[in-house]
Amino acid sequence: MTSARRRLQPAASGLALALALLALVASAAGVGYAAGQIGTSEIRNKAITTAKIRDNAVTATKVKDGSLTAKDLVREEKQRVPTFTNGGEGDCVWQPGDAVLPGLGGPTYRMDRFGRVVLTGVAIAQDGAGGDGTCNAEPGQYTDGIAFILPPAYRPAKTLLLTLGTETMVVAGPGGLVSGAVSLPPGSVWSSGSAIILDTITFEPVGSKLVAGRPGAKPTHPGLARQLGLG
Numbered sequence: 001m002t003s004a005r006r007r008l009q010p011a012a013s014g015l016a017l018a019l020a021l022l023a024l025v026a027s028a029a030g031v032g033y034a035a036g037q038i039g040t041s042e043i044r045n046k047a048i049t050t051a052k053i054r055d056n057a058v059t060a061t062k063v064k065d066g067s068l069t070a071k072d073l074v075r076e077e078k079q080r081v082p083t084f085t086n087g088g089e090g091d092c093v094w095q096p097g098d099a100v101l102p103g104l105g106g107p108t109y110r111m112d113r114f115g116r117v118v119l120t121g122v123a124i125a126q127d128g129a130g131g132d133g134t135c136n137a138e139p140g141q142y143t144d145g146i147a148f149i150l151p152p153a154y155r156p157a158k159t160l161l162l163t164l165g166t167e168t169m170v171v172a173g174p175g176g177l178v179s180g181a182v183s184l185p186p187g188s189v190w191s192s193g194s195a196i197i198l199d200t201i202t203f204e205p206v207g208s209k210l211v212a213g214r215p216g217a218k219p220t221h222p223g224l225a226r227q228l229g230l231g
Contacts, residue, residue, distance in 0.1 A: 096124075152187065167191060
C-alpha cells in the first residue's frame, strides 16, 4: 500500500462514520416529526382499546383539567325495583316503605359506573291472610324475613351481615346462608324485623376482582348465629 493510500484510509473511515451518524440523527428527527403530526382525526374510531393501554399509563396528572365531562364516563345504571316476596305462604307481605308511610322511598338496586352494587330505599312487612296470618322470622318461618331476592349479577361476592338497632339484616352471597334450620337462598335480602332500610348499603358483586367470593354455602358459626338471632 502506498503512503498516499495509507493517508487516505483514516480520512475515508472518519467520513463514513460522520455520514452514518448524520443518517441516524436524520432518521430520529423524521420519526419525531411524524409522531408530532398524528392527530385524533387520523386515528380510526375504536382503534385504541383498553387492552392496548398499559395499566396505570393514564393518570390524573396526564388528563387535562376540565377535558372530561359526564358524557365521557360510563353511564350510571337506572335504579331497578325488586319483586317482593310474601313469606312463601302469603302470611308476610313485603311492600315499598311509601305504601305504608308516604315520603319513604321504595327499595331499589343498581350497579354504579365503578361496578359496585348500590341499594336504596325502605321495605316494610305486614301480616298477610295466608299461612298462619302472622309475619315473623321466628324458627321455622325464616322465609317470612325475605323481602326480595337480588338477581345473580347483583348479589354480593360474600354474604353481608348487618345490624340496625336490635334487628339483624342479611344480604346473602352466592352460597346463600346456612345455619342449622336456617337456609337463605343466594341473593336473599332478609331481616329479623318488619322493616329493611337499604340506604348507604353498597358492595362488590359476584365476579368482582376485588373480592374472592366462595361459590358454595358455608355454615355460619353457631355462636355467631345465636348472636344474630339466626339459630
